[in-house]
Amino acid sequence: FRFLTLQPLPLARIARSCDVTVVAGGDASEARRRYGAALGSPSRGGGCSGSDMEEAAAGLSRFKANYAVERKIEPFYKGGKVQLDQTGQYLFCVCGTKVNILDVASGAILQSLEQEDQEDITAFDLSPDDEVLVTASRALLLAHWAWREGSVIRLWKAIHTAPVATMAFDPTSTLLATGGCDGAVRIWDIVRHYGTHHFRGSPGVVHLVAFHPDPARLLLFSSATDAAIRVWSLQDQSCLAVLTAHYSAVTSLTFSADGHTMLSSGRDKICIVWDLRSHQALRTIPVFESVEAAVLLPEELAPKLGVKSTGLHFLTAGNQGVLRVWEAASGQCVHTQQQLSGPGRELTHCTLVRAAGLLLTVTADHNLLLYEAHSLKLQKQFAGYSEEVLDVRFLGPEDSHIVVASNSPCLKVFELQTSACQILHGHTDIVLALDVFRNGWLFASCAKDQSIRIWRMNKAGEVTCVAQGSGHTHSVGTICCSRLKETFLVTGSQDCTVKLWPIPKVLLSKSTAPDSGPVLLQAQATQRCHDKDINSVAVAPNDKLLATGSQDRTAKLWALPQCQLLGVFSGHRRGLWCVQFSPMDQVLATASADGTVKLWALQDFSCLKTFEGHDASVLKVAFVSRGTQLLSSGSDGLVKLWTIKNNECVRTLDAHHDKVWGLHCSQLDDRALTGASDSCVILWKDVTEMEQAEELAKREEQVVKQQELDNLLQEKRYLRALGLAISLDRPHTVLTVIQAIRRDPEAFEKLEATVLRLRRDQKEALLRFCVTWNTNSRHCHEAQAVLGVLLRHEAPEELLTYEGVRASLEALLPYTERHFQRLSRTLQAATFLDFLWHNMKLPTLPAAPSAL
Numbered sequence: 001f002r003f004l005t006l007q008p009l010p011l012a013r014i015a016r017s018c019d020v021t022v023v024a025g026g027d028a029s030e031a032r033r034r035y036g037a038a039l040g041s042p043s044r045g046g047g048c049s050g051s052d053m054e055e056a057a058a059g060l061s062r063f064k065a066n067y068a069v070e071r072k073i074e075p076f077y078k079g080g081k082v083q084l085d086q087t088g089q090y091l092f093c094v095c096g097t098k099v100n101i102l103d104v105a106s107g108a109i110l111q112s113l114e115q116e117d118q119e120d121i122t123a124f125d126l127s128p129d130d131e132v133l134v135t136a137s138r139a140l141l142l143a144h145w146a147w148r149e150g151s152v153i154r155l156w157k158a159i160h161t162a163p164v165a166t167m168a169f170d171p172t173s174t175l176l177a178t179g180g181c182d183g184a185v186r187i188w189d190i191v192r193h194y195g196t197h198h199f200r201g202s203p204g205v206v207h208l209v210a211f212h213p214d215p216a217r218l219l220l221f222s223s224a225t226d227a228a229i230r231v232w233s234l235q236d237q238s239c240l241a242v243l244t245a246h247y248s249a250v251t252s253l254t255f256s257a258d259g260h261t262m263l264s265s266g267r268d269k270i271c272i273v274w275d276l277r278s279h280q281a282l283r284t285i286p287v288f289e290s291v292e293a294a295v296l297l298p299e300e301l302a303p304k305l306g307v308k309s310t311g312l313h314f315l316t317a318g319n320q321g322v323l324r325v326w327e328a329a330s331g332q333c334v335h336t337q338q339q340l341s342g343p344g345r346e347l348t349h350c351t352l353v354r355a356a357g358l359l360l361t362v363t364a365d366h367n368l369l370l371y372e373a374h375s376l377k378l379q380k381q382f383a384g385y386s387e388e389v390l391d392v393r394f395l396g397p398e399d400s401h402i403v404v405a406s407n408s409p410c411l412k413v414f415e416l417q418t419s420a421c422q423i424l425h426g427h428t429d430i431v432l433a434l435d436v437f438r439n440g441w442l443f444a445s446c447a448k449d450q451s452i453r454i455w456r457m458n459k460a461g462e463v464t465c466v467a468q469g470s471g472h473t474h475s476v477g478t479i480c481c482s483r484l485k486e487t488f489l490v491t492g493s494q495d496c497t498v499k500l501w502p503i504p505k506v507l508l509s510k511s512t513a514p515d516s517g518p519v520l521l522q523a524q525a526t527q528r529c530h531d532k533d534i535n536s537v538a539v540a541p542n543d544k545l546l547a548t549g550s551q552d553r554t555a556k557l558w559a560l561p562q563c564q565l566l567g568v569f570s571g572h573r574r575g576l577w578c579v580q581f582s583p584m585d586q587v588l589a590t591a592s593a594d595g596t597v598k599l600w601a602l603q604d605f606s607c608l609k610t611f612e613g614h615d616a617s618v619l620k621v622a623f624v625s626r627g628t629q630l631l632s633s634g635s636d637g638l639v640k641l642w643t644i645k646n647n648e649c650v651r652t653l654d655a656h657h658d659k660v661w662g663l664h665c666s667q668l669d670d671r672a673l674t675g676a677s678d679s680c681v682i683l684w685k686d687v688t689e690m691e692q693a694e695e696l697a698k699r700e701e702q703v704v705k706q707q708e709l710d711n712l713l714q715e716k717r718y719l720r721a722l723g724l725a726i727s728l729d730r731p732h733t734v735l736t737v738i739q740a741i742r743r744d745p746e747a748f749e750k751l752e753a754t755v756l757r758l759r760r761d762q763k764e765a766l767l768r769f770c771v772t773w774n775t776n777s778r779h780c781h782e783a784q785a786v787l788g789v790l791l792r793h794e795a796p797e798e799l800l801t802y803e804g805v806r807a808s809l810e811a812l813l814p815y816t817e818r819h820f821q822r823l824s825r826t827l828q829a830a831t832f833l834d835f836l837w838h839n840m841k842l843p844t845l846p847a848a849p850s851a852l
Contacts, residue, residue, distance in 0.1 A: 062688070063643060064625055066651050067672060070685040073404075073414065076100045076109055077366055077384025081123065082349055085130045088356030091368070092133070093384065094121050099135055101147060104370065107382060107419035111150045115143050122163045127173035132190055134176055136164035142178070144190065154193065160184055170211040175234075177220055179206030185222050187234065199232050201239060208250055212276075214259040219276075221262070223250040229264060231279065241279040245272050252293045256312065263314055263328075265294035271316065273328050285331040289318040293350035295359070297325070297373075304375040306334030315352075317361055321345035323376060337376055343409055343428060365408050367423050381421045383412045389675030391433050392662035395457055397440040399666045402673060403463075404681055405431040411445060411455075413463050416683070426453050426465045435481045435489075440667070442466075442507070444489055446476035452491055452521065454507065466507055469521025471499060480537045488524070488561070490546060492534030498548060500525040500561060527563040529556060532575070538588075540581045545602070547588055549576030555590050557602065567605040571598060577619045584627035591618035597632050599644065611642050613649045620663035624672075631672060633660035639674055639684075655682055702728070709733065713740050718754045726762045731769040738782045755789045763790065764802050771811045780819050787812070 080094035090110070091102040097118050101111040115121070117139035124135040126147075133147040136158060144154040158164050160180035167178045175196070176188045185206055187197035204225030212219035218234035227250060229243040248268035255262050261282070262274040267290040273282045297305070297313045305325045307313050312328035325335035339345075344365035351360050352373060359371040366385035371378055386406035395401035395413065404412045411424040411431055429448035436443040446452045454467035474494035482488045486508055489501040502524050530550035538547045539560070546558040555569040555576055574593035581588055586602040597611040597618055616635035624631055629650070630642040639653040639660060655674075662675030672684040705728055712721035718741050725734040741751050758766065766786060773783035790799065799805060 062625065064629055064641060064650070064686055065688040066686075066691055067639075067641070067653055067684040068687045069655055069682055070671065071416070071683040072655075073386075073681040073683075075366075075385040075679045076102065077362075077368065077382075079348075079366060079385075080121075081125075082360060082362055082368060083124075083126050083351065084353045084356070084358060084360055085126060086128070086353060086355045087130070088353050088358045091360075091382075092124065092126055093368070094124065095384075096120055097137075099124050099133070102382070104380060107380075107421065111147060113145055113147065113150060115139070115141060116152070116155065117141055123165060123167045123178070125167045125169055125176070127169045127190075128171055129173045132169070132173055134167060134190070136167060136178065138163050140164075142188075156193070159186065159195065165205050165207050166209050168209045168211060171213055171215045175211070177209045177211065177222075179209045179222055179224075181205045183224060185209060185220070185232065187220070197232075197234060197237060199230075199237075199239070202226075202230060208253060210253045210255075212259060213255045213257075217259070221253055223253070223264075225249065227266065227268075229253070229274075243274060243279060243281070245281045245284065246270070251291060252295075254294060254296045254314070256296060257299065261312065263294055263296055265291040265316065267291065271314065271326070273312070283328060283331065285326060285328065287316050287318070287324070287326065287333075289316070289320045291316050291318040292348050293317045295350055295352040297352075298354060302374050304335075308334075315350070315359075317347035317350035319346045321347055321363070323347070323350070323359075323361065323371075345425065365410060367410070381423050383414075383421050383423065386412065386679045386681070388658075388661070388677040389679060389681055390431070390661045392673045392675040392681055393434045393436045393443060393664050394666050394671075394673060395436060395440060395443060397667075399440070399668070399671065401457065401461060402681070402683070403434060403436075403443060404675060405434050405445065405662075406675075406679070409447065409449075413457070413461075414681075415461055420461070422461070422463055424455065424463055424465070426468070427451065429475075432475065433478045435479050437481045437486045438483060439486065442481075442486055444479050444481055446479040446491055448475040450474065450476060450493075452476060452479060452489065452501065453518070454489075454503070454521070456507075465518050467504065467519040467521050469501055469523070471523045471526070472497065478534060478536050480539045482543050483539055483541045484543045487543070489521075490537050490539055492529075492537040492548060494533045496528055496530050496532065496534060496550075498527050498529050498534060498537060498546070498558075498563065499523040500527075500563065525561065525563050527558070529558070530554070535576060536578045538579045538581055541583055545581070547579040547581065549579040549590055551575035553592075555579050555588065555600070557588070557605070569598075569600045569605055569607075571607050572596070574617075577617060578621050580621050580623060582623050582627040584623075587627070589621045589623065589630060591621040591632060593617040595634070597621050597630060597642070609644065609647060611647060611649075613640055613642075613652075614638065619659060619661055622663055622665050622672075624665055624669055626669075631663060631665065633663045633674060635659045637676065637678075639663070639672075653684065656680060706733075709737075713737065716744070718750060719757055722754055723758065723762060726758075726765050726769075729765070731772050734766065734769050735773055735779060735782060738786065742782065742785065751785060752789050752793070755786060756793055760802075763794075764804070767802060767808050768804065771808050774812055774815045774819075777819065777822070780815070783812075784816070784819070 076095050077093040078095050082093045084091055089104055091104050093100055097114050097120055099113045099121055100109050103110050115137050117137055119138040122136050126133050133145040135143045140158045142156055142158050143152050146153050160182050162181035164178045164180050169176055174191050176190050178186050183202045185199040186195055189196050202224035206222050206224045208223040210221045220232040223229050227246040227248055230239055231241040233240050246266040246268055248266050250264050250266045252265045260276055262276055265271045269288055271285045271287055271294050275282050295315045299310055315323055315325050317323055322339050323337040324333050327334050346364040347361050348364055349362035357373045359373045361369045368382040368384055370380040388407040391405040393403050395403050402414050407430055409427040409429055413422040427447040427449055431445050431447045433446050441457050444454050450472045451470040453465050455463050456466045457463045472493040472495055476491050476493045478492040480490045486503050491499050501521050504519050529548050530552050532551035534548055534550050536549040544560055546560050549555045553572050553575055557566040559566055572592040572594055576590050576592050578591040588600045590598050595614045598607050599609040601608055614634040614636055618632050618634045620633045622631045628644055633639045637656040637658055640649050641651040643650055656676035656678055658677035660674050660676040664673045670686045675681045709721055709724050722737050725737045744750050770783040770786050773779040
C-alpha cells in the first residue's frame, strides 16, 4: 500500500486549505473568531459562539438528572445440556448455578431455578411427560422440581462420591438414571423416593446414560471414558453386554421406533448402527467429522432432507457446523445443510422433538438455533452467552433494534419489542467496533480479521451483508460513518493508519437485489496518523472534520476528504479510548485511560474542561441533552452523567460488574444503551421528567395535607390531625400536633384519649418519633407525656411486640436519665434558694423602750 506521507502542515497552508486567516502568534481569542467561520459549527455549517452553549443549557435543552434500567439482556446459557419439552414451547438450559426455562415464542426467561446449595448445576433432565424436572449440583445433591411453580418438591443426596455428569428418565417418567464422575450408575424411583440399582464397572466418568424406549425390557445403556457402551439389565441387575467399536468418546445414543436398532455416534468420526437383539454392530458409517450428536429421523419421506425411501436415516451435528442427513443402508450423505462454516459455528448439541416437529442445535458460541425438522428451515435464534460485549448500537429509524458485537465473529441483532434475535455471520475473527449511518438502516462493522463490512436491515428486520472491504494490515479497531449522508466510512487500525472508504452508489439504490452478494469496497485514502494503535475515530456532524484518538496519548484533528492535519490535542497522561464531536458546538470530547474526560476547543486546540470521577480508564463518552451534558463509561463498571456547564457529576449508574466498552444514545436522546465485559447489555431510559413529575405531585400532595392539617388543628380535631401527621412521616409536624394538644385546657385528658385511639402502626411510628424528640431538652416534655400515656395504658407484653421497640427503649433510656438528672439538679437548686431566702429574713427587732 502507498500511504500518504504525513508532515505537519504549515499554518499558512492550513489557512489556504480551509479558507482561514491565521493570526501570527496564535492568539486564542482571534483564532476563535476567525476559525469559527471556516471550521463552522458541525451541525449548522456556520460559526457558533460560546454563548450558544450557554443558551442551550439555559433554555433550549432540559438537563437530564437520572436514567433507569428499562431492560437488561443477560446470558442465560453458558454451556452444557439443552432440552425442549414435548410441545416445543419451553426451552431448558444450564447457566452456572441455575437452570433457566425460556418461553420459545418470546425468548423471555420464565423461571430461573437454583438449588439451595447455590453450587453449579452439573446435569438435569426433564421427564418424557414434561412433569418432573431433576437437577444435580456439585454439592452432590439431587433436586426434584415443580418447575412450573419454581419450587423444590424433594432434595436428596446423590450418594455418588463425585458430581453427577449425566442423567436420563425412562419412558414411564418414574425411573431416573444418574451417571457420575466416580464411574457409578444409579437408578432412582422418583415416585417412591428410593434408589433401586447401583451398577459398577465403568472406568472413569460416565458421561452418557439412556433407557431403552420399550419400558417392558428394562434396559439401560451407559458409556464412559473407555468409549465402550454397556448394556445393563434392571431385572438381572447385571451387565448384559459391552459394545466396543468406537475408538473415542461416545457422544449420543438414539433408538429406532421398534426398539431393535440403536445408533451411536462418537468423536472418532463414525456412526455405528447396532442390532440390540444380538448386540452386534450392523454397519459402521464414516461421517468425516467429530460428531457431537446424531438423531434418528422418523421413518417417513422427507424430500427436502433427501429422504426418498423408507429406510433408516439419521442426522449428524459436529465440528463442521452443518447438519447432514445420512442413509444408514448405503452410508451415503443424502443432504447437507446450505450454510457456511466458520469459527464458533461448530455444533455441540442437537436434539429432536418429534411431537413438535422441531430440531434444536447449539453452537460453540452458545447460540441456540431452532429448525423445522422436516425442512431444516430456521425458525428461531437465541444468543445464550455473549461473553465480553465490545460495542453496541441502536438500529432502525425509530431505534427499534440493537446490534451487539461481542468477543465473537458473529453479530447479534435484537428486536426490542419482541426479543427476537438474529445472528449475523461474515467476519472470520472477533468484531471490535460498530457504527450506524444516520438513516438507521445501514450499519458497519470492523474486526480483527482486518476487514470491514456494511450491513443493511430491511423493514421486516432482516439483516444482510451488502458490502465488504479489506486493506488494513492489522486489526481494525474503530469505525465511524459519515453523518450528513451515507457517503463514506472512516476506519482506524492497529497499523496506525486511517482509511477513508467511499460508499458505492449501488448500495443506496432501492433497486439493488438483496441476493446479489456483497459489494467490494475500495479505500479512497490512507493516512498514517499516529505512532501507536488508533483506538477511536469520529466524523464531525458536517462531514468536514475527522478526529482520531490513539494509544500515544494524543488526539488529532484532520480535514476531510484530503486527510490534512489541522492540529493536535495534547494533555492526557495515558492513551485515548474515545473521541466524540459535540453536536452543537465546536468542541471535541476525549476519554482516556488516565480516568478523565476532557473537552477541547476546535479553534485553538486548547483544553476547556476536565471531568474527573472515574476510578479507572474511561472507555466511551457521548454527548446528550443537545451537547450540554456528557455520558461516560469506564473500566470501573460505572456510567456517569455530567453537566458540562458546572463540571458536576449529576448521576452515577451502577448496574454493570465489569468494563463498559459499549455506549450509544438513541436518536430521540431519551434512551441509552450500554454493553460490558460482564456479557450484559442494558437499555437505559431517561426518567428525569417522570421523577420531576412525581416530585411535583408529591409536593402538591404535601401542601394539600399541610393545609388539611392546619384546618384540623384549628377545629381541634386532634385525632385526625395526629393520624394525618403520622402518615406524612414528618416527626416535627407530629410534634406540632402534640404541642397543640398540650396547650389545650384539658391537655392531659385529650392527649390520653387521642393517643389511645390510634392504630397500632401509628403508635409504633409515634414511639419512633418520641426517640427523636427526647434527644432535645426543649421537646422532651412532649416525648415524656406520650411515653407516660403508653406506659400507663399499654401492657408490657403488648409494648414488647411493637416493631423496633427494643431499639427505641435503648435510645430513650440514656436521654431520659439525663433529663431526670437535670430536673433533680434544678430541684436541688430551687430548694437551696428557698433555704437561703428563709435564712436571709431579718429577725424581728425588739421593741424600743418607752421614754420616761
